[in-house]
Amino acid sequence: QYMQNGRPPIQRLLVVANRLPVSANRRGEDSWALEVSVGGLVSALLGINEFETRWIGWAGVNVPDEIGQKSLTLALAEKRCIPVFLDEEIVHQYYNGYCNNILWPLFHYLGLPQEDRLATTRSFQSQFDAYRRANQMFADVVNEHYEDGDVVWCHDYHLMFLPQCLKEHNINMKVGWFLHTPFPSSEIHRTLPSRSELLKSVLAADLVGFHTYDYARHFVSACTRILGLEGTPDGVEDHGKLTRVAAFPIGIDSDRFIRALELPQVRNDIQQLKERFAGRKVMLGVDRLDMIKGIPQKILAFEKFLEENPNWRDKVVLIQIAVPTRTDVPEYQKLTCQVHEIVGRINGRFGTLTAVPIHHLDRSLDFHALCALYAVTDVALVTSLRDGMNLVSYEYVACQASKKGVLILSEFAGAAQSLGAGAILVNPWNITEVAASIGYALNMPADEREKRHHHNFMHVTTHTSQEWAETFVSELNDTVVEAQLRTKQ
Numbered sequence: 272q273y274m275q276n277g278r279p280p281i282q283r284l285l286v287v288a289n290r291l292p293v294s295a296n297r298r299g300e301d302s303w304a305l306e307v308s309v310g311g312l313v314s315a316l317l318g319i320n321e322f323e324t325r326w327i328g329w330a331g332v333n334v335p336d337e338i339g340q341k342s343l344t345l346a347l348a349e350k351r352c353i354p355v356f357l358d359e360e361i362v363h364q365y366y367n368g369y370c371n372n373i374l375w376p377l378f379h380y381l382g383l384p385q386e387d388r389l390a391t392t393r394s395f396q397s398q399f400d401a402y403r404r405a406n407q408m409f410a411d412v413v414n415e416h417y418e419d420g421d422v423v424w425c426h427d428y429h430l431m432f433l434p435q436c437l438k439e440h441n442i443n444m445k446v447g448w449f450l451h452t453p454f455p456s457s458e459i460h461r462t463l464p465s466r467s468e469l470l471k472s473v474l475a476a477d478l479v480g481f482h483t484y485d486y487a488r489h490f491v492s493a494c495t496r497i498l499g500l501e502g503t504p505d506g507v508e509d510h511g512k513l514t515r516v517a518a519f520p521i522g523i524d525s526d527r528f529i530r531a532l533e534l535p536q537v538r539n540d541i542q543q544l545k546e547r548f549a550g551r552k553v554m555l556g557v558d559r560l561d562m563i564k565g566i567p568q569k570i571l572a573f574e575k576f577l578e579e580n581p582n583w584r585d586k587v588v589l590i591q592i593a594v595p596t597r598t599d600v601p602e603y604q605k606l607t608c609q610v611h612e613i614v615g616r617i618n619g620r621f622g623t624l625t626a627v628p629i630h631h632l633d634r635s636l637d638f639h640a641l642c643a644l645y646a647v648t649d650v651a652l653v654t655s656l657r658d659g660m661n662l663v664s665y666e667y668v669a670c671q672a673s674k675k676g677v678l679i680l681s682e683f684a685g686a687a688q689s690l691g692a693g694a695i696l697v698n699p700w701n702i703t704e705v706a707a708s709i710g711y712a713l714n715m716p717a718d719e720r721e722k723r724h725h726h727n728f729m730h731v732t733t734h735t736s737q738e739w740a741e742t743f744v745s746e747l748n749d750t751v752v753e754a755q756l757r758t759k760q
């Protein structure tokens with residue numbers, strides 16, 4: 272149906288994610304300011320030309336009135352986005368509650384709510400019901416826009432019910448689901464009261480993808496141990512129906528970063544930063560202010576390093592960009608206070624009249640400022656306690672072609688699987704080890720830095736986000752073809 276001027280038909284790709292790649296701010300009754308958010312998923316999919324992409328998701332704003340909903344729908348259509356409208360109550364129960372207070376911590380091995388978070392567990396059932404309702408709302412929008420031949424790609428832990436909702440409506444829909452977080456050991460997953468429902472729903476998809484082989488393996492064992500199904504080398508089998516399960520490690524649009532470094536504005540920023548930090552080594556952390564990122568542990572390791580190495584105290588600075596996130600969830604509010612307290616203490620302890628050891632910023636930087644900062648950094652510290660992949664580590668490597676700085680990387684980030692040979696891998700819980708690695712990185716000879724950087728740079732520039740998206744979608748197409756062949760036999 273999309274055949275144009277004799278060219279082969281272009282397949283439509285419906286990308287369904289909780290958050291749209293643009294967030295909306297209301298300016299008037301029917302006027303909107305749209306801000307493009309360039310995260311990993313967005314940049315991955317912007318680069319693929321083989322498909323005609325439509326996004327379906329939440330615009331991050333409450334729009335209770337019909338005029339607003341109509342005008343926002345029109346404004347988003349220009350960006351190829353289709354909104355799902357969620358009211359305040361459902362956002363509270365589904366997004367703040369079930370997604371970010373239950374699934375997110377659990378999938379990152381922080382467990383289910385305990386003690387002061389216990390109050391939340393009492394409303395577990397209502398949050399779970401809201402989660403199902405929200406997933407059905409996403410499904411309704413997909414169903415309304417779906418055309419024969421489309422591929423539907425569902426994303427992340429917010430939408431684990433979506434594959435089942437979609438298949439119940441149309442068994443022939445091609446449905447893929449990809450998880451951007453870790454999938455934990457089945458021993459962790461089995462603590463979740465709704466463990467079976469979620470697994471069964473995900474299995475309704477034709478193809479299920481994870482960042483690493485380990486996450487895929489954990490998912491398959493959860494299905495075998497909790498649901499009693501059979502795990503095969505290709506996935507999970509349920510009474511003759513196979514759901515393919517595989518690893519598809521995401522990447523970044525590395526060219527975009529490399530090109531940015533050539534822009535006059537960025538070169539200028541780089542020069543200014545070099546002057547500003549002349550005589551000091553620059554260490555950098557860039558994280559959403561999330562408990563999985565291990566920011567307090569990282570800062571404590573830096574404190575230990577300064578404690579043990581007085582000669583470095585005025586020769587190194589740690590810049591920590593902590594991007595506020597999910598600020599309505601109490602755990603995140605507590606974390607902000609905790610980080611501020613530690614930073615204040617260390618700056619008080621080691622600061623002088625002219626300099627402080629930690630520059631802590633509670634905000635995001637625009638893309639160009641971030642590239643400049645990456646380029647002048649001597650040592651990047653990515654010390655997540657758990658992380659699905661972590662693309663900050665990739666972005667840093669992409670911007671280091673001239674400096675060849677060192678990456679200290681948590682062994683619990685998915686990226687450790689791909690950048691492990693070039694980075695210094697650490698256990699972020701072991702503050703002594705991280706402090707020692709900081710010393711090792713700051714003193715590393717140029718030839719070792721070069722070798723390590725080369726390894727990582729090759730990886731980051733060849734395993735790009737475009738390649739990731741194309742591989743997933745082409746496998747999804749193949750999976751469906753295979754299934755059709757099997758039913759014909």
Ligand code: G6P
Binds near residue numbers: 427451
């Ligand atoms: C993680 C999740 C994404 C999410 C992002 C930002 O990377 O995997 O699905 O969009 O965090 O979080 P937010 O809650 O602001 O969408």
